[in-house]
Amino acid sequence: MKHLHQRIRDDIEARIMSGEWPPGHRIPFEHELMTEYGCSRMTVNKVLSTLAANGLITRRRRAGTVVAEPSNQQAVLQIQDFALEAARAGVDYQFKILHRAIEPIDAAAAQRIGLPVGTKMLCLSTLHVMDDVPQAFEQRLINLATVPEAGDEPFTDVPPGTWLLRRVPWTDAEHIVRAVNADATMAKRLRIQSGAACLVLERRTWQAGAFVTEARITYPGDRHQLVGRFSPVA
Amino acid sequence: MKHLHQRIRDDIEARIMSGEWPPGHRIPFEHELMTEYGCSRMTVNKVLSTLAANGLITRRRRAGTVVAEPSNQQAVLQIQDFALEAARAGVDYQFKILHRAIEPIDAAAAQRIGLPVGTKMLCLSTLHVMDDVPQAFEQRLINLATVPEAGDEPFTDVPPGTWLLRRVPWTDAEHIVRAVNADATMAKRLRIQSGAACLVLERRTWQAGAFVTEARITYPGDRHQLVGRFSPVA
């Protein structure tokens, strides 16, 4: 049995992300949650305070607690969960697996991720679509040595990025952001002009030194931008 | 009198920021802080948990609490010091001020930075060159109300970004990264093909709520990428 704190938190987050509790929805009062989960108010309070600090909910004395409006400012490197963003923005989200194979990696990939040439990886190509408009094309390698259960996962309901994030907490990550001109194939996939500027985000993650996954996500430059807001202190 | 929670937090943050407690320094145990501030352990615990969640400190059972190594997202965004990069790579670095003026901001800029239309700003356009190859074009606004001494600075030896970083420590920053196709003017400046993909990094910084500067830096997409490596807050 998990800790109660985590269970309550997961519960509430799930309800918000699934859209069951849309932005503006009033969350049960602390004393209600306290009864529902059979715990003290301090425990509920701490969970809600944490969620509020993370910007997922808004709390006001006497008025109660409501699901926060989706902020347009997300941390640069946390956004890749399209399903979540879409649910909160209230648009339709779909993804299509265009290609799936288990293949040995080539020399270039081996170099990038620091593993021997020929190591077997699950290779996936995914297209992310919101309201019938392609939003991103994702090429992903998953290390079956680190995440063997990925081989049996059909990825029909949950996109690979989200699935991995839930399953394997990473300890180190490397990001590369660059701009490229779309070639004919990419232009067709993303339904943009050939040659249009695209933002490419490459992300490699490790767990305790073991390579987990590499994702190369291509966004249409005119449809996407990465936004981040930082405070060095507080 | 402030709340104890805030007071303890401010105290600890101040000691960390001032360098009195450098990274790796062991923070007093909860029971010590509890005595020092005359409060219960729960209060101290909540403060430390919050600071840990923000990545300022690292906590381990039995071992205690230490000031965290600075390893945050800044990596991604700190690469803008060309002079330093050039020195490390052993290449020649130069920059040219192409344009300099004190002008009132237009409506679009006012909207972006949240100041009234017509506020006077120092506007600079700079070209960064390495080994005679243009590496980036920078458009910058500097708020003379916050940094009046910028008006008298010739920026002959030190580029504006570096100068500001040394002079005005920022407390909040906002970043936007996107990809655009170079127009004819930009192509000529950066000596690239018209239409080539460029990476645009926009960065706005504030100091204690007061707007400091906005920089829009355009890199040739094939010559530059932003790289970051980091570990999560745990």
Place this chain on the structure above:
DNA sequence: TTCGCGATTATGTATAGACATTATCGCAAC
């Protein structure tokens, strides 16, 4: 010396209760 294991200790989680703070609601007076 080195290894293993138990004691110790600092943090992690949770409880029940108390009082503070602040919007909001509803009633009463205008």
Place this chain on the structure above:
DNA sequence: GTTGCGATAATGTCTATACATAATCGCGAA
């Protein structure tokens, strides 16, 4: 109807205590 104000209800902060968990320390045995 509108205004003012007190009662009410929700979150904010804090205490004192308890037990769980995990990592380190130190001691004794191989």
